[in-house]
Amino acid sequence: MSDTTAPLPATMRGVYLPGNSTAEVRKLPVPVPGPGQVLLRVGAAGICGSDIGYIYREHKSHRGVDGPAYRGVVAGHEPSGTVVSTGPGVRRYRTGDRVVVYHIAGCGLCDNCARGYQISCADPSRAAYGWQRDGGAADYLLADEHTLVPLPDELSYVDGALIACGFGTAYEGIRRIGVNGDDDLLVVGLGPVGLAAAMTGRGRGARRVIGVEVSPERRAWADGLDVFDATVAPEEAADTVAALTGGRGASTAIDCSGTRPGRSTAIGHIAEWGRISLVGEGGTLETEVSDALLHKQVTLYASWVTSVPVMAELARNLVRWGVRPERIVSDRFGLAGAAEAFGLAAGAARGKVVLEPGLDAER
Incomplete structure (x- = not known):
C-alpha cells in the first residue's frame, strides 16, 4: 500500500x-x-x-x-x-x-x-x-x-548527491589507510574525488594536506577551498613534500588520478612505513619494488567505492566535522x-x- x-x-x-x-x-x-x-x-x-x-x-x-x-x-x-x-x-x-x-x-x-x-x-x-x-x-x-x-x-541534497559516489569513494580510501592527526596526506589528482579525499582526510585530523594536479585551473579551484597546505604541479611535488614533511615524505597518500604517472607520484613521495590508497579507476601501475616499496615497508590498499554502512557513517561524520x-x-x-x-x-x-x-x- x-x-x-x-x-x-x-x-x-x-x-x-x-x-x-x-x-x-x-x-x-x-x-x-x-x-x-x-x-x-x-x-x-x-x-x-x-x-x-x-x-x-x-x-x-x-x-x-x-x-x-x-x-x-x-x-x-x-x-x-x-x-x-x-x-x-x-x-x-x-x-x-x-x-x-x-x-x-x-x-x-x-x-x-x-x-x-x-x-x-x-x-x-x-x-x-x-x-x-x-x-x-x-x-x-x-x-x-x-x-x-x-x-x-x-x-x-547536493551534499547528499556527492556522498552517493565521489565522497563515499574518497572516504573509503582515506578510511582504509587510517588517516589521523599524526599524518601528512598527499592527494594526487584534484578532480572531485581528490577534493573529497582532501576534505575527508582533513576531517579525520590530517595535520597537513598536499595536493598534486596537472591542471592549473583545477589547482586554482582547489586553493579556493582552504583545505590544502599546498597544491602543486607534479614536477614541484618532490620539493614541496620534502619541505612540508621535514624530508620524511608523506605518511599517507591517495591516488585519485587513475593514471600511471599519478600513482608513481604517490609512491615516489611516501614515507617509510607509509600507507597508500588507490581509488582512481583505469590506467596501469608500474613501479620499482625493492627501494620504492619493500625497503620502505609501504602498504598499498586498493579500494573500490564504499559500503552502505560506511556511507551512512560518512554522512554523520560530515555533520560532526562541519564539512x-x-x-x-x-x-x-x-x-x-x-x-x-x-x-x-x-x-x-x-x-x-x-x-x-x-x-x-x-x-
Missing part, C-alpha cells in the same frame, strides 16, 4: 545518454513503487567521471560486463532526494524522509551484499542506478529501500540544461557538476 502527501504527476523528465557526446531529456511515466521500494523526488544528482568515460562519449563495457555496461536507462548514479511514496513491505523509510541512494542494488544474499559492499556483488541480478536500471538524472527515481542512507537535516561536500561544486544545472551540464563535465569543469531538477521553472 502506497502513501503520498500530494498527488503525483503522470509523467516526468529523465536524461538519457545516446553515447555520442550528447544528452537527451525525454518524458516518461512516473513509476509506482513495488514491494520493498520507494519513490523519491530527486533533489540533486551528480555527474560522475565514469558516466563520461563509459556512457556519455560511447557505450563501453565495464568491470568484465559482456557488451556495453549502459542499458539505455535514465542516467545518473549519484542521487539524493525525498521519499514521496512507499511500496508494500517498506519498513524504515516514510514519506518526507530525506535520503542518499547507494548506487548499486545487489542480490542481497552474497557475502559482499551482507557486508554492505553491493558494489562487489557478482550475481547477475546486480544493477547499478543509471547503468542497468533507471537513475537519478530525473524528476523522480524508483529505489530499493536497502540502497538508501539517511541524509541528515544539516546537509543539502559540506557541496563546496566542491562549480556548476549547477536544472534537467533542462542536461546537455550543457554533461558537456561541461566532459570538458573544462573546474569542480563538480550537478543536476538539480528544482532549478527548472517547470517540474
Whole structure:
C-alpha cells in the first residue's frame, strides 16, 4: 500500500545518454513503487567521471560486463532526494524522509551484499542506478529501500548527491589507510574525488594536506577551498613534500588520478612505513619494488567505492566535522540544461557538476 502527501504527476523528465557526446531529456511515466521500494523526488544528482568515460562519449563495457555496461536507462548514479511514496513491505523509510541512494542494488544474499559492499556483488541480478536500471538524472527515481542512507537535516541534497559516489569513494580510501592527526596526506589528482579525499582526510585530523594536479585551473579551484597546505604541479611535488614533511615524505597518500604517472607520484613521495590508497579507476601501475616499496615497508590498499554502512557513517561524520561536500561544486544545472551540464563535465569543469531538477521553472 502506497502513501503520498500530494498527488503525483503522470509523467516526468529523465536524461538519457545516446553515447555520442550528447544528452537527451525525454518524458516518461512516473513509476509506482513495488514491494520493498520507494519513490523519491530527486533533489540533486551528480555527474560522475565514469558516466563520461563509459556512457556519455560511447557505450563501453565495464568491470568484465559482456557488451556495453549502459542499458539505455535514465542516467545518473549519484542521487539524493525525498521519499514521496512507499511500496508494500517498506519498513524504515516514510514519506518526507530525506535520503542518499547507494548506487548499486545487489542480490542481497552474497557475502559482499551482507557486508554492505553491493558494489562487489557478482550475481547477475546486480544493477547499478543509471547503468542497468533507471537513475537519478530525473524528476523522480524508483529505489530499493536497502540502497538508501539517511541524509541528515544539516546537509543539502547536493551534499547528499556527492556522498552517493565521489565522497563515499574518497572516504573509503582515506578510511582504509587510517588517516589521523599524526599524518601528512598527499592527494594526487584534484578532480572531485581528490577534493573529497582532501576534505575527508582533513576531517579525520590530517595535520597537513598536499595536493598534486596537472591542471592549473583545477589547482586554482582547489586553493579556493582552504583545505590544502599546498597544491602543486607534479614536477614541484618532490620539493614541496620534502619541505612540508621535514624530508620524511608523506605518511599517507591517495591516488585519485587513475593514471600511471599519478600513482608513481604517490609512491615516489611516501614515507617509510607509509600507507597508500588507490581509488582512481583505469590506467596501469608500474613501479620499482625493492627501494620504492619493500625497503620502505609501504602498504598499498586498493579500494573500490564504499559500503552502505560506511556511507551512512560518512554522512554523520560530515555533520560532526562541519564539512559540506557541496563546496566542491562549480556548476549547477536544472534537467533542462542536461546537455550543457554533461558537456561541461566532459570538458573544462573546474569542480563538480550537478543536476538539480528544482532549478527548472517547470517540474
